Amino acid sequence: MMTELQEAYGFLFERELLEEIAECGSIRKINAGERIIEFGDYVTGMPLLLNGAIKILREDGDGDELLLYFIERGDTCAMTLNCCMGQTKSEIRAVAETDTTMIMVPIAKMEEWTARFKSWRNFVFESYHSRLSEMLDTIDTIAFLNMDQRIMKYLRDKAKINGDENVQSTHQQIAYDLHTSRVVVSRLLKKLELDGKIKLQRNQIKVIDL
Amino acid sequence: MMTELQEAYGFLFERELLEEIAECGSIRKINAGERIIEFGDYVTGMPLLLNGAIKILREDGDGDELLLYFIERGDTCAMTLNCCMGQTKSEIRAVAETDTTMIMVPIAKMEEWTARFKSWRNFVFESYHSRLSEMLDTIDTIAFLNMDQRIMKYLRDKAKINGDENVQSTHQQIAYDLHTSRVVVSRLLKKLELDGKIKLQRNQIKVIDL
C-alpha cells in the first residue's frame, strides 16, 4: 500500500503524512460500473484515488440524473470533503467508470491533518479548486452548448478517461448521463457518423475526429 | 470599521484575527449595478462582505452570460479564493446587486491566517462548501427546470436578496441573467401574470405568489 501511495501522492505529501495515511486508511477495490455512493447516503470516509476513474452524477427528485464530472488518480472527491465538513448526506452519486483502487481515510483524521500538515491543506484547497473549475465547466456545457456539442464533448472526455478511442456505451447510457432521451442521442450520433466524426457499432462508438 | 467587522464576522473569528483584518484590510464601497470584477481580470485581493449583495455571472466566449448565484453579508467569494490559490485570472464577472460595502484583504495574508487561525480555516472551508452547494443548485436549475420555472426561481431569489417583493428589472436584464431572449421572458412573465403569480409594471415586477 505504501508503494502505491508513494506513486500517486509521493510528490504531494511528506513522508510522515504518507505513513499516517497508510496506517489509518484502508484499501478499497471497486469494479467498473459498481456504485460507490448513493444520493442521500451518509459519508463514512474520504477517498483518495490510487488508480482508475470515477463518475460523479447529480440526481433530481424524479430520478433524472446528470453527469457532473470524472475524477482520476491523485484526486479526491471535494463533494465528500463537503459532506464531511457539513456532516450532511451525499449530494451526489458516484459510480466507478473503470476498475478503481482507492484508500479510504476516516473523516476524523481530516481536521487533524489540516492543522498539522501544510501539504494536506494545500491538497484540500487544490481539490476544492479543481472541483469548482469542473463545476464551472459543467455549467458552461449545459448552459451554452447544444446537445450535439455536448455529445461530442462527452465522447472526447470518455475516450480520454478510458484511454481508448473506442467508447463502450449504449445510446441509452449516454442519454442518462446527459439527461436526454435515447432517441435524441441516436439521432445526433447518426449525424456525427455521417459527418465522419465517429464510427457507430453495437455497444461501442469509435471516435475518429471530434 | 472594527464595529462593522464585529457585527458581520464577530461570531466567526476571534478578536486577534478581527484586529488583523481591520489592520491590513481596506474598506471598499460599491454602488448597485457597478462592476466589481471582470472575466479575465487579475485578482488583487479577497473580499469580505459587510453588507449588500453581489451577483456572480459566468460568461462564455461569445459574450453570452449566465447568473451563477448571489453572495451576501458574511460571505466571501470562493471563486476569488480559487483565483488567489491558483494565481489565475478571474473566471467570473461580479456585479453589485445592491449598494455594497466590503473589506478587501491582501492575498498574501490568506495563507498565513490559514496556518494560524482555526476559525479562518473553517471559514474558508465553509465558503468553499456553500459555493459548491450553490453551484450544484445552479446546475439543478439549468439542467432540470424549464424556463418558466427558472424565471420563478429567479424572481423569488431576487425578491429575497433585495428584501423587496417588487423586483426592479427589465425583461431584457432577466433575459441576460438567464441566458435566453427578451421575447421569451416577456412571454412567460405574461403567462405568470395571467396565473396570478406576479403583477407586471414597467421596469418592475411584483411578486405575489410564486
Place this chain on the structure above:
DNA sequence: ATGCTTCTGTAACACTTGTTACTGCACGTG
C-alpha cells in the same frame, strides 16, 4: 437454426425555446 432480449434506426408528431418583425405605450427631454 430458433427464439428471446437488447440495442439501434427512423418516422411522425408535440412541445419548448429562439428569432424576426412590428406595434403601441411610458417616460424623459427640449
Place this chain on the structure above:
DNA sequence: CACGTGCAGTAACAAGTGTTACAGAAGCAT
C-alpha cells in the same frame, strides 16, 4: 406639447429537443 428613446406585448415562424411507436439488426441461450 411634440418628439425620441427604451420597454413591453404579440404574432408568425424556425430550430432544437422530447415522445411515442414501430421495425429491424445483433448477440445470446437453448
